[in-house]
Amino acid sequence: MVLLTMMAVLTAAIVVQRNLFAVVVFASIYSFLMATVLVALDAVDVAMTEASVGAGMSTVLLLGALYLTRGDEVKPLRRPLVPLVVAIVIGAALVSGTLGLPAFSDPQAPIHIHVVPRYLAESLRETGVPNVVTSVLASYRGYDTLGETIVVFTAGAGVIALLRRRRREDPRR
Amino acid sequence: MRRDLVLRILAKLLIPFVLVFALYVQFHGDFGPGGGFQAGVITAAAVIFYAIIFGLPAARRFAPDWIVESMVAAGVLVYGGVGMLGIVLGGNYLDYFVLAHDPVQGQHRGIFWVEVGVAITVSGVMLKIFYKFAGRRREADQP
Numbered sequence: 482m483v484l485l486t487m488m489a490v491l492t493a494a495i496v497v498q499r500n501l502f503a504v505v506v507f508a509s510i511y512s513f514l515m516a517t518v519l520v521a522l523d524a525v526d527v528a529m530t531e532a533s534v535g536a537g538m539s540t541v542l543l544l545g546a547l548y549l550t551r552g553d554e555v556k557p558l559r560r561p562l563v564p565l566v567v568a569i570v571i572g573a574a575l576v577s578g579t580l581g582l583p584a585f586s587d588p589q590a591p592i593h594i595h596v597v598p599r600y601l602a603e604s605l606r607e608t609g610v611p612n613v614v615t616s617v618l619a620s621y622r623g624y625d626t627l628g629e630t631i632v633v634f635t636a637g638a639g640v641i642a643l644l645r646r647r648r649r650e651d652p653r654r
Numbered sequence: 655m656r657r658d659l660v661l662r663i664l665a666k667l668l669i670p671f672v673l674v675f676a677l678y679v680q681f682h683g684d685f686g687p688g689g690g691f692q693a694g695v696i697t698a699a700a701v702i703f704y705a706i707i708f709g710l711p712a713a714r715r716f717a718p719d720w721i722v723e724s725m726v727a728a729g730v731l732v733y734g735g736v737g738m739l740g741i742v743l744g745g746n747y748l749d750y751f752v753l754a755h756d757p758v759q760g761q762h763r764g765i766f767w768v769e770v771g772v773a774i775t776v777s778g779v780m781l782k783i784f785y786k787f788a789g790r791r792r793e794a795d796q797p
Contacts, residue, residue, distance in 0.1 A: 525687035529679070533695040538780055541702055545787035608761040610684045618689065619765040623748040627733055630772050634730045637779030641723075644786040 484521070488514050499553055505543045512536035526614045658707070665707040672700040680773055684762070690769035694729075694776030702784050710788050722781045729775025736767045 491511045498504050512535030519528035583590035600617055610616040618626050680693035705713030737748040745752035750764025 526689065526692070529687055529692045530695070533692055533699060537699050538695060538702075541699075541706075542783060542787055545784065549787070549790055607758070608765065609758040610762070610765060612684055612686065614687070615683050615689050615765065615769075616761075619768045620750060620761055623737075623750075623764075623768065626768065626772065627737065627748065630730055630733050630775050633779050634726060634775055637726050637775075637782055640783050641726075641786060644790070 484514055484518050488518075501547055501550075501553065502544075505540060505547060508543070509536045509540040512539075661707050665703060669700050669704055672696060672703065676700065680769065683769060684765065690772030691776050693769075694773035694778075695780060697773070698777040698780035698784070701781055705784070705788065710785070714785070717781060719782075719785065722778050722785065725774050725778030726782060727775075729771045729773070729778060732771030732774060733768055734771075736764055736771070740764075 488511060491507050491514070495504050495507045495511070498507065512531055515535065516528040516532040519525075519531055587593075600613060600621060604613045604616045604621075605611060608616040608620050610620075676693045676696035679688035679696060680690065683689035683693070701713055701717050704716065736750075736753075740749035740752055741747055743752040748764075750761045751757040753760035753763045
């Protein structure tokens with residue numbers, strides 16, 4: 482609860498703040514809080530990813546991007562009423578969607594009665610890997626992880642292709 | 655940058671431990687939290703840390719562009735290669751049971767190499783994107 486309150490305060494700070502450097506630092510702190518929440522939820526693998534990617538890597542990349550641009554957010558030209566309405570409607574739809582979810586840690590929730598019991602019971606015998614997250618990720622759901630790796634590869638190739646184009650305009654090359 | 659004595663000493667002390675921690679996360683991922691993705695990010699973070707303290711050219715000497723670029727593709731190839739190996743050895747694509755005589759041993763081997771592939775691609779992509787961002791100059795500085 483304390484963590485969630487701090488995250489809400491940080492979100493408000495990010496919205497109000499106009500200095501982009503401060504926004505990047507706030508976003509980094511937000512990611513660290515998110516990682517702490519995930520540790521509290523016993524999702525250590527996800528927490529590790531959030532801390533390293535969300536708080537570490539994206540902060541560095543955002544600071545790198547910030548260095549290339551100006552440090553202050555410009556005032557919007559018009560009052561952003563339409564985006565506000567869209568955001569409120571979508572937010573309300575999402576909140577009403579969460580009302581239909583099963584209660585937190587409900588053992589009868591669909592996610593706990595489908596394939597999870599089999600994974601938990603058979604993973605150690607079938608794969609010899611005590612960490613079920615690893616065995617599901619790399620073995621049972623190997624195709625999904627292959628797809629994820631290809632997504633990372635494609636994203637990297639896309640960014641490389643986009644950023645490299647500028648170089649050719651450099652007269653020295 | 656030259657005079658940041660505390661930062662430079664701290665970086666020299668910390669970076670070996672960060673790299674060892676990345677290896678631990680990679681190879682202990684079967685037993686504790688972690689795995690290829692996290693290990694790849696931590697490795698890239700160590701090099702980025704080095705680049706921030708000692709400058710981009712120093713980091714480029716340690717991890718040259720062509721190595722980083724080939725890492726981006728090599729990881730996917732390792733992952734796909736494990737899958738193909740399953741077919742070659744008479745199983746299905748990404749079938750780890752046929753990779754060793756003992757099925758459990760085969761699973762271990764398959765998961766190990768798949769995680770290695772993920773780590774290589776992820777650290778390559780992260781480093782490359784960082785190099786690309788850090789290598790550009792500010793608009794105003796450009797002639």
